[in-house]
Amino acid sequence: MKIDTAKSATFSEKAKYKVPFGTVSVTKEARELISQALDSNWLTRGKFVQEFEEQFAALFGVKYAVAVSSGTDADALACAVLYDYGARRGDEIIVPALTFVATGNAVLQAGFTPVFIDIQRETLNINPEKIEAAVTSRTRAIMPVHLMGKPADMDAILRIAGKHKLHVIEDAAEAHGAEYKGKRIGAIGDMAAFSLYAAHIVTTIEGGIVITNNPEMAEALRSLRNHGIVGKFEFRRVGFSAKMHELEAAVGLGNIKIFDRILEKRRRNLLYLIDKFKRFEKHFVTIKEEPHEKIGPHAFSIIVREKAGFTKDEFVAHLDNAGIDSRNLFYSIPTQCPSYAFLGKKPGDFPEAEYCSSNGTHIGIHQDIELKELDYVAQVTEEFLRSRGIKL
Numbered sequence: 499m500k501i502d503t504a505k506s507a508t509f510s511e512k513a514k515y516k517v518p519f520g521t522v523s524v525t526k527e528a529r530e531l532i533s534q535a536l537d538s539n540w541l542t543r544g545k546f547v548q549e550f551e552e553q554f555a556a557l558f559g560v561k562y563a564v565a566v567s568s569g570t571d572a573d574a575l576a577c578a579v580l581y582d583y584g585a586r587r588g589d590e591i592i593v594p595a596l597t598f599v600a601t602g603n604a605v606l607q608a609g610f611t612p613v614f615i616d617i618q619r620e621t622l623n624i625n626p627e628k629i630e631a632a633v634t635s636r637t638r639a640i641m642p643v644h645l646m647g648k649p650a651d652m653d654a655i656l657r658i659a660g661k662h663k664l665h666v667i668e669d670a671a672e673a674h675g676a677e678y679k680g681k682r683i684g685a686i687g688d689m690a691a692f693s694l695y696a697a698h699i700v701t702t703i704e705g706g707i708v709i710t711n712n713p714e715m716a717e718a719l720r721s722l723r724n725h726g727i728v729g730k731f732e733f734r735r736v737g738f739s740a741k742m743h744e745l746e747a748a749v750g751l752g753n754i755k756i757f758d759r760i761l762e763k764r765r766r767n768l769l770y771l772i773d774k775f776k777r778f779e780k781h782f783v784t785i786k787e788e789p790h791e792k793i794g795p796h797a798f799s800i801i802v803r804e805k806a807g808f809t810k811d812e813f814v815a816h817l818d819n820a821g822i823d824s825r826n827l828f829y830s831i832p833t834q835c836p837s838y839a840f841l842g843k844k845p846g847d848f849p850e851a852e853y854c855s856s857n858g859t860h861i862g863i864h865q866d867i868e869l870k871e872l873d874y875v876a877q878v879t880e881e882f883l884r885s886r887g888i889k890l
């Protein structure tokens with residue numbers, strides 16, 4: 499079954515797209531498990547959630563996984579674990595300026611202050627050269643985001659974290675299956691938070707999960723998702739209500755079975771489109787894969803170059819008219835999200851993040867997209883460039 503679940507479009511809107519932004523795969527096995535869960539009469543967190551956590555941890559090569567209600571909760575709970583390690587409310591967590599707004603929101607929801615750092619246009623990830631200058635006596639963690647499934651520079655991040663005794667929490671929401679120097683993303687920092695929203699490779703429709711090799715952190719996460727519970731009915735942390743239920747876990751268990759197939763298809767699509775866009779290199783910066791990494795593809799980012807002679811909006815309108823759905827390449831959270839005005843940052847403080855946001859878009863490369871549709875994307879892009887008088 500093919501269900502398009504692009505976050506902000508309605509079903510009637512989506513019908514118009516030949517190349518939709520999102521998709522979700524609910525397997526036959528998931529349907530059977532959902533029926534079993536319904537019949538079992540136990541629908542809140544139970545054996546399916548536990549089984550899902552064990553399989554997810556094994557898939558990512560770590561000891562523990564704690565399933566929660568969303569990727570945002572996964573981020574927030576991972577941050578809140580730091581209170582067990584001496585952090586105080588209002589302490590700082592370093593995050594990239596360009597990311598889905600949930601990263602910043604989660605840091606705030608956990609009671610910390612996000613300290614935003616500019617990103618690199620070519621990688622879309624936090625600029626490691628700018629991190630150290632932002633470390634203060636109140637910094638507790640660095641939280642890199644592997645945007646679009648492209649790994650952040652983890653060697654540099656771990657070096658700075660080690661030097662200043664900071665924790666590293668990976669926001670791996672978009673990076674299922676990504677690898678950095680032979681290691682799967684999620685197994686590198688102290689904890690990694692994943693979204694299991696429908697757009698991602700492993701999905702429970704809505705959901706999230708935190709993975710770690712640290713047993714105390716795993717225990718704290720289990721407590722935090724359930725109101726800060728310890729033991730039977732004692733509440734010792736400022737907890738969240740962020741539990742996953744059995745029906746979600748059933749979808750996730752079915753989905754893990756086809757993880758390799760989805761990852762392979764998305765990687766095929768990504769590498770194919772990277773190759774197709776080489777011809778347009780003078781006009782767009784697109785996501786690239788380096789020899790030391792494997793991208794766990796989320797979507798395909800396209801940034802209009804400075805001297806392209808056309809705007810992102812003109813390009814996006816052309817894609818839209820041709821039935822190719824897209825999303826803005828997120829925002830520079832501190833300077834382009836009005837809800838963050840309280841931080842007192844001003845336009846120009848995060849030039850690369852702001853540039854990517856103002857000039858960048860991203861389109862789908864998910865498992866229900868075939869090569870002929872990617873050929874179509876390339877053809878529509880070529881038509882657009884020719885319509886602007888550009889010779890290829």
Ligand SMILES: Cc1ncc(COP(=O)(O)O)c(C=O)c1O
Nearest residue numbers: 568569570598600601671693695
């Ligand atoms: C980088 C990043 N962090 C956090 C989230 C939040 O995930 P959710 O929508 O499951 O809350 C997302 C969403 O996909 C994301 O892209």
